[in-house]
């Protein structure tokens with residue numbers, strides 16, 4: 296298989312603590328599927344972690360290798376996917392800087408996570424330059440590999456959108472071929488003053504703000520022209536959408552469905568809720584956590600019937616159990632025919648069974664840290680080769696080559 300760049304997948308994860316089963320069900324299983332279909336680049340987003348953890352950097356250092364082992368344990372295959380660490384490819388920082396020159400502040404202030412996270416992490420001062428700019432750093436992460444596909448959750452779709460706008464603007468500013476603009480402008484004149492002015496206005500709205508309605512209107516304007524040649528029409532349509540050379544292709548978001556993995560209290564599994572089962576948690580601890588997990592509060596005594604809809608354990612059945620087990624659990628609950636511990640047993644078995652191959656794979660890497668380091672060394676080198684090539688072209692197109 297020789298993958299075209301547009302078939303390249305890129306995704307990153309922040310190293311801010313051990314991964315849990317929510318990450319496994321929500322992100323990693325998806326990565327494993329993707330690595331079988333596409334050329335994949337997965338990276339440890341340590342600089343991204345810094346944007347919120349700048350005052351406790353030890354968390355980052357402590358999490359990096361554990362996270363890589365978690366990935367490997369989950370089945371990310373270094374023979375198929377390229378795994379690396381962001382800060383080991385410093386070209387990301389260079390592209391981030393160059394992109395920052397033509398990224399309007401408003402685009403960053405408008406990204407929903409900017410305000411949301413500041414609200415959520417009130418105890419931190421996130422009115423920083425780095426935090427405002429982190430979606431642009433993410434754009435650089437994506438564009439430097441010319442990745443066509445970016446698997447993200449709902450909360451990150453806006454970042455891929457921003458990346459598209461930034462790429463479009465870059466290509467518009469630096470991707471034009473000699474003489475192209477003059478020809479396009481001459482063609483516009485032939486439409487007459489009024490139409491030409493409208494065309495340039497709409498083009499600007501589209502290129503600077505990504506206004507697709509303006510794009511549609513401009514296209515309609517072009518098709519309606521009767522006194523310009525087909526060649527001029529094509530020129531104008533190319534110029535409308537950027538024209539010239541595409542140096543940084545626009546990526547597409549691959550929306551990862553929200554994981555239904557509940558935490559031990561029925562809320563979403565998350566470190567901040569303290570309701571998680573670790574991805575590599577040992578079977579004894581898993582058993583204990585599940586056995587003490589809260590159930591429908593109405594079931595005080597064994598003889599009190601319950602309602603699965605009011606029980607966090609039921610949500611785990613939704614993830615792990617087949618119809619037969621679910622029917623057994625739900626009937627047993629409603630009729631008080633069995634106790635909650637009986638109801639939990641198939642789940643304990645299922646989680647332990649799911650984790651067994653993860654423990655097995657992790658064991659190999661835990662006992663041989665050099666193996667993990669080698670995988671990352673190799674990945675960093677491969678990533679860096681691609682990143683260097685892109686930067687070479689980026690500098691060239693911006694005229695930043697002084698030799």
Ligand code: TRP
Nearest residue numbers: 305306307308309340343433436
């Ligand atoms: N911002 C992402 C997060 O916080 C991680 C990330 C950084 C990322 N760069 C990326 C994800 C590029 C996808 C593509 O989860």
Ligand code: SF4
Nearest residue numbers: 591601606628635638
């Ligand atoms: Fe929850 Fe099962 Fe107990 Fe019913 S029997 S309350 S579903 S744990």
